[in-house]
Amino acid sequence: MTLIRNEIMPGVFLSCITTDKFKTGCLSINLLSQLCRGTAAMNALIPHVLRRGTRRLPDIEQLSGELDRLYGVGIAPTVRKIGEIQSIGLMADFVDGPYVPDYEGLFHDTVRLTCEVLLDPCLENGMLTRRYVESEKQQQLDQLRSRINDKRSYSLQRIIELMCCYEDFSVSRRGDEETTEAITAKDLTARYLTLLETSPIEIFYCGSYPYDHVKALLMEQLKDLPRGEIDFDIGTDIRMNAVEEPPRVFEEELAVTQGKLSIGFRLGEVMEAPDYPALYVMNALYGGCVTSKLFMNVREKLSLCYYASSMVDVSKGLLLVYSGIDFDKYDAALEEIFAQLIAVKNGDFTDDELLFAKRSIADALRSTVDSQTDLEHYWLSRNLRGETRDPLEMSELVEQVSREDVVRAASTLVCDGIYFLKGNGEDEEDEA
Amino acid sequence: MNVTRYKAVKETLYEEILPNGLTIRVVPRPQFRKCFAAFAADYGGADQRFSLGGEWIETPAGIAHYLEHKMFDTEDGNALNILAASGAQPNAFTSSDITAYYFECTDRFQANLEQLLSFVSIPYFTEESVEKERGIIGQEIGMVEDNPGFQVYIRLMQALYHHSPVNSSVAGTVESIAKITTQDLYNCHKAFYAPSNMALSVVGNVDPEEVVSMARQMLPAEKAPKPVVDYGAAEPELPKAHYTELTMEVSAPQFMIGAKVRPELSGTAHLRQKHVGNLAMAALFGRASRFYSTLYSKNLLSGFEYDFDYAANAGTLCLAGESVNPQAVLEQVISAADEVRKHGLDQKKFQRAKNAALGNLIFSLEEMDDLAISLAQSSFYGYNSLDSHRPEADVSKEECEAFIAAYFTPERLAMSVVAPGGK
Numbered sequence: 001m002t003l004i005r006n007e008i009m010p011g012v013f014l015s016c017i018t019t020d021k022f023k024t025g026c027l028s029i030n031l032l033s034q035l036c037r038g039t040a041a042m043n044a045l046i047p048h049v050l051r052r053g054t055r056r057l058p059d060i061e062q063l064s065g066e067l068d069r070l071y072g073v074g075i076a077p078t079v080r081k082i083g084e085i086q087s088i089g090l091m092a093d094f095v096d097g098p099y100v101p102d103y104e105g106l107f108h109d110t111v112r113l114t115c116e117v118l119l120d121p122c123l124e125n126g127m128l129t130r131r132y133v134e135s136e137k138q139q140q141l142d143q144l145r146s147r148i149n150d151k152r153s154y155s156l157q158r159i160i161e162l163m164c165c166y167e168d169f170s171v172s173r174r175g176d177e178e179t180t181e182a183i184t185a186k187d188l189t190a191r192y193l194t195l196l197e198t199s200p201i202e203i204f205y206c207g208s209y210p211y212d213h214v215k216a217l218l219m220e221q222l223k224d225l226p227r228g229e230i231d232f233d234i235g236t237d238i239r240m241n242a243v244e245e246p247p248r249v250f251e252e253e254l255a256v257t258q259g260k261l262s263i264g265f266r267l268g269e270v271m272e273a274p275d276y277p278a279l280y281v282m283n284a285l286y287g288g289c290v291t292s293k294l295f296m297n298v299r300e301k302l303s304l305c306y307y308a309s310s311m312v313d314v315s316k317g318l319l320l321v322y323s324g325i326d327f328d329k330y331d332a333a334l335e336e337i338f339a340q341l342i343a344v345k346n347g348d349f350t351d352d353e354l355l356f357a358k359r360s361i362a363d364a365l366r367s368t369v370d371s372q373t374d375l376e377h378y379w380l381s382r383n384l385r386g387e388t389r390d391p392l393e394m395s396e397l398v399e400q401v402s403r404e405d406v407v408r409a410a411s412t413l414v415c416d417g418i419y420f421l422k423g424n425g426e427d428e429e430d431e432a
Numbered sequence: 433m434n435v436t437r438y439k440a441v442k443e444t445l446y447e448e449i450l451p452n453g454l455t456i457r458v459v460p461r462p463q464f465r466k467c468f469a470a471f472a473a474d475y476g477g478a479d480q481r482f483s484l485g486g487e488w489i490e491t492p493a494g495i496a497h498y499l500e501h502k503m504f505d506t507e508d509g510n511a512l513n514i515l516a517a518s519g520a521q522p523n524a525f526t527s528s529d530i531t532a533y534y535f536e537c538t539d540r541f542q543a544n545l546e547q548l549l550s551f552v553s554i555p556y557f558t559e560e561s562v563e564k565e566r567g568i569i570g571q572e573i574g575m576v577e578d579n580p581g582f583q584v585y586i587r588l589m590q591a592l593y594h595h596s597p598v599n600s601s602v603a604g605t606v607e608s609i610a611k612i613t614t615q616d617l618y619n620c621h622k623a624f625y626a627p628s629n630m631a632l633s634v635v636g637n638v639d640p641e642e643v644v645s646m647a648r649q650m651l652p653a654e655k656a657p658k659p660v661v662d663y664g665a666a667e668p669e670l671p672k673a674h675y676t677e678l679t680m681e682v683s684a685p686q687f688m689i690g691a692k693v694r695p696e697l698s699g700t701a702h703l704r705q706k707h708v709g710n711l712a713m714a715a716l717f718g719r720a721s722r723f724y725s726t727l728y729s730k731n732l733l734s735g736f737e738y739d740f741d742y743a744a745n746a747g748t749l750c751l752a753g754e755s756v757n758p759q760a761v762l763e764q765v766i767s768a769a770d771e772v773r774k775h776g777l778d779q780k781k782f783q784r785a786k787n788a789a790l791g792n793l794i795f796s797l798e799e800m801d802d803l804a805i806s807l808a809q810s811s812f813y814g815y816n817s818l819d820s821h822r823p824e825a826d827v828s829k830e831e832c833e834a835f836i837a838a839y840f841t842p843e844r845l846a847m848s849v850v851a852p853g854g855k
Contacts, residue, residue: 021463023441023794060728064720068784072791099441099794100787135731142734146683255681290516306571352517359519359539366538370466370800 001369003379003390004211008219011199011230015379016214017206025096025207026372027111028078029118030089030380031199034234035081035168041175042183042191043088045136047077049188050090052132053122066113071100073110075117081173082381083236083315087202088195090114091376096207107209108217115221119196127189137180144177148254155260155421156322162250163264163417167237169316197228202383206372238271238317242416250417253424258306260421261333263321265341268412271317276387277361277397278405283312285357285406286344287321292357293340293349294321304333315381319413327422334418347407354406358398365395433640441797441821445807446640453628453655456647457807457816458640461800465538467636468800469545469643471552472532472808474631474658475624477602478744479529481662484623488662491620492611493597494569494604497526499617501565502557503533511551520544528598528743530809536801541638542646549632549650555621562614573603580682580850588688588750588848591673595664598746626656631808635800663744667692671846679853687758689765691844693740693747699814702742707789707825709740709749712832715777715785716768716840717751723768732760742813749839758849769840772833782829793820 005015033043057063067073073094080087094110097103122129148154157172164170174180205214267279280288287294287310294308308323325333343349368374368391378391389397434447446458477497481490503524504511515522520537533552537544576582586601593599603609623629634643669692696705717723717738727733736753755761796802806817819825 022798024798059725061720061722061725064718064725065781065784068718068720068788070787070791072788072795093795095791095794100790131729135729138731139734142683149683290513356517356519360516363519363521363538366465367536370464372798 001390001392005383006215008215009222009225010227011232012201012203012222012225012227013383014203014205014211014215014218015383016211017375018208018210019206020097020208022207022372023095023097023099024093024372025107026091026093026205026376027114027207028089028091028204028376028380029114030078030080030087030202030204031195032085032087032202032234032384033195033199033231035084035086035171037168037171037176037179039191040086040171040173041140041179042188043086043195044079044174045133045140045180045183045188046192046195047079047088047090048136048139049128049132050117050121051075051077052129052136054116055120055122056116058122063117070106070109070113071095073113075114079173080380082384083313084168085234085236085384086173087380090118093372107207111217111221115218119222119224127185128192130185133183133185133188137183140174140180141177144172144174144180151254151256151258151260151421152322152324155262155419156320158250158252158421159262159264159320159417159419162419163243163248166243167239169236193226197226198231200230200232200234202380204376204379206375236315239266240268240271240317240412242266242414247415248417250419252419252421254421256421256423259325259327259330259423261323261325261330262419263334263337263415264417264419265319265321265413266416267312267317267319268414270409270412274314274317275405275409276314277394278401278409279312279314280361281354281357281398281401282344282406282409283310283319284361285349285353286310286341286410288312289357289360291353291360293343293353294323294337297340298323298333298336302332302336304329304336308333308337315385330420338415341410341413345407345410345413347403354403358401362395362398365391365398433644436818438818438821440823441794443797443818443821445816445818447816448644450627450644450648450651451655452651452653453626453658454647454651455631455811456644457631457633457811458638458643459635459803459807459818460638460640461636464637464800466536466800467538467541467634467638468534468536468804469541469548469632469634470532470534470804470808471548471632472530472630472805473624474529474629474812475531475620476527476529476743477600477604478597478663479624479661480597481664482623482659483662484659485657489619491616492604493600493608494602495612495616495620496531496624497603498565498569498609498612499620500524500526500531500533501569502562502617503552503555505557505561506551506554507556511547515544515547518544518547522548526602528602530812532805532808534801534804536636542642545634545643545646546650549647553625553651555618557614557617559614562612562617566609569603569609570606573601573606573609576601576603580680580686583678583680584686584688584752584848584850587676587678588690588846589748591676591846591848592671592690592692592748593746594668594672596667596744596746597663598744598748623659626658627651628655629658631811633804633807635804635807663746667746669694670843674846675849676846677849677851679851682850682852684754684756685758685852686754686850687752687761688848689751689762690846690848691749691839693749693839695742695745695747697745702813703810703815703819703825704827705747706740706742707820707827708831708835709747711785711789711827712835713738713740713749714789715782715832716772716836717765718785718788720781720784721768723764727755727761727764732757758847762845762847765840765845766842769836772836776833777829779829782832786827
């Protein structure tokens with residue numbers, strides 16, 4: 001499962017894993033740019049508009065018919081936020097091997113169609129088709145507005161927005177409502193052409209064909225890709241310390257019956273030379289798995305919450321805790337969540353706690369090699385930060401993480417914001 | 433051990449039925465790191481009235497799900513934590529027709545399988561722990577009932593079904609679970625968790641012999657009788673109601689349109705009906721259909737899905753999505769079916785839908801968890817889900833047209849809507 005990665009055209013990098021263990025293949029094309037408020041919504045809209053039709057197959061019915069004909073090839077728009085880099089593009093999955101009749105031309109046709117969707121959209125008067133732009137704007141607005149439906153993810157988004165309000169990281173993956181509403185077909189077309197010309201492009205392939213074959217096919221199908229001066233000056237600013245001391249506290253009210261408490265931390269100076277395996281294990285031990293301190297103590301032992309977990313973002317250098325609590329448990333839950341963090345910092349955990357945390361991370365990493373989409377996610381984010389160790393190498397490093405490594409990984413953690421979503425006195429259930 | 437090779441998809445199924453009646457199905461994947469194991473009981477939310485040795489027993493709605501929660505209690509603590517500590521990712525679910533416990537792991541498979549077989553076959557709960565669970569499940573029910581997706585589904589089932597237990601929530605209601613006793617749970621475990629009423633399936637980097645020998649060693653040797661389940665009188669062909677609506681706090685109206693299907697009960701006929709139904713729906717409502725493109729381009733449809741589901745001798749066709757005008761979607765369903773009744777399906781489009789269906793079968797093999805669950809579940813219906821990959825699974829255009837003509841008629845369809853409202 002070795003990965004070959006090379007620049008095949010100016011600013012276009014192909015990462016290729018050749019393997020015959022899967023019955024399907026996966027190809028993603030990702031255009032990278034700096035995440036910022038002015039362009040995030042436009043960038044996010046582009047792959048959705050492209051997916052509406054091409055010059056040759058100008059509507060959903062015809063494009064989908066062609067996908068069906070090719071044995072159900074999927075070509076999905078992707079919009080991702082990795083640190084302060086926004087990645088937009090297309091992800092194709094397709095049958096790979098002698099499992100369907102006339103399978104030999106299938107990979108060729110899939111690559112051709114994916115590149116066609118990217119490069120040869122259905123235009124009117126030289127611009128992206130207005131009714132597709134308007135219709136996908138509406139879908140994007142609906143999606144942005146519906147974020148309030150899921151209070152758990154909403155409270156996580158809010159702590160990021162509030163805590164990182166001076167950083168680009170506060171912008172969401174699909175931008176915001178205001179900038180979405182203002183998008184015109186003309187502006188979007190200009191932005192689309194700029195991205196094609198200037199953005200670094202990461203292509204990922206996993207399937208049965210060798211690197212040279214994939215490269216030749218892509219170079220042929222991408223020959224019309226306009227390449228100008230590539231904007232390689234993209235990346236993530238990592239803030240090492242808290243904005244204010246003591247941490248800022250944010251409260252909001254909505255018609256909810258269960259409170260949501262989320263807490264944001266900066267990983268701090270350890271991010272100057274991040275020890276990734278230790279950071280993963282530290283997070284798993286603190287709140288990232290079922291045997292973690294937050295789960296076992298805050299939830300199981302003290303029953304202070306319905307759930308309490310943590311997640312680590314090593315691209316941005318953040319650790320986030322999120323939990324669902326009764327409104328009157330706010331002080332007690334907060335106190336216990338901090339107490340458990342101090343325990344991690346002090347090395348106050350058993351050998352078993354450490355072992356179980358390591359197992360959970362190592363198992364997840366080893367599972368990565370059994371899923372093409374997991375491999376794709378893994379390598380896209382690793383390529384962005386210049387990491388070359390594969391999931392199995394990483395899992396071995398995780399197994400070697402020591403107690404001291406975990407303590408060190410937690411040593412510079414500093415709280416930078418607390419967000420509490422509480423009820424407004426109206427019982428949500430009565431409104432139905 | 434019975435070995436079946438599916439050459440067209442390069443898969444091999446190892447199957448064994450133990451003297452105690454347990455069905456074991458293993459699909460080895462030597463190139464993979466991961467193993468996925470599922471241990472399932474032919475027991476779900478719809479199995480409420482049953483007889484074991486002559487006497488009929490009525491149990492409250494939600495008992496199968498309650499039992500699932502309590503099975504994780506073991507002498508050594510919570511089985512979820514024990515498996516997680518071993519690096520496995522365990523979980524369980526209860527549907528209308530089965531309860532499945534499962535884990536996936538990349539290491540210590542034998543120890544994890546032993547743990548799975550042990551905690552599912554040995555009930556270890558007390559009056560006190562059962563009582564404590566009532567509050568937790570009550571909260572879960574409250575959360576589920578607040579979910580528009582659940583409401584639109586359950587209300588469709590209540591509109592379609594006059595009395596089949598598939599029209600009740602798998603988790604039951606706060607009232608129904610209040611009646612569940614510790615003894616009820618032990619009785620249901622004894623009746624439904626005997627190996628003869630269960631299946632064990634494993635997909636991944638594993639030796640089938642090891643799985644079989646572990647099951648022999650861990651599970652009771654004697655063969656217990658299978659319980660007889662009563663789903664009530666036969667359902668009338670037509671729905672109980674054609675339309676139902678509820679207002680909730682949603683950003684746009686959610687709808688589900690459904691129809692009852694005369695279920696085929698024998699294994700092979702059942703599998704064929706599934707293929708015909710799924711392909712008919714793909715041809716009629718898929719992304720490449722006139723139906724979909726018309727509604728989508730008018731901004732009248734988003735998040736659209738369709739499904740053909742079986743449980744408890746009931747087959748249900750469902751179309752679900754979001755629309756500012758669900759009535760327009762229903763009208764389009766009826767007119768699309770009318771079109772097929774008059775002119776048949778377009779040959780070229782049908783062939784494309786068939787290609788896509790074949791591709792989707794290959795995609796489904798990549799999901800080890802889905803494959804394992806479907807292998808276990810299909811054993812309860814008397815077939816084997818890998819048989820979808822045999823050449824005789826081929827379906828004709830005429831079969832699909834007949835299916836569409838029979839089921840997508842105005843008198844057979846019901847629609848459930850959850851509309852924005854309240855404040």
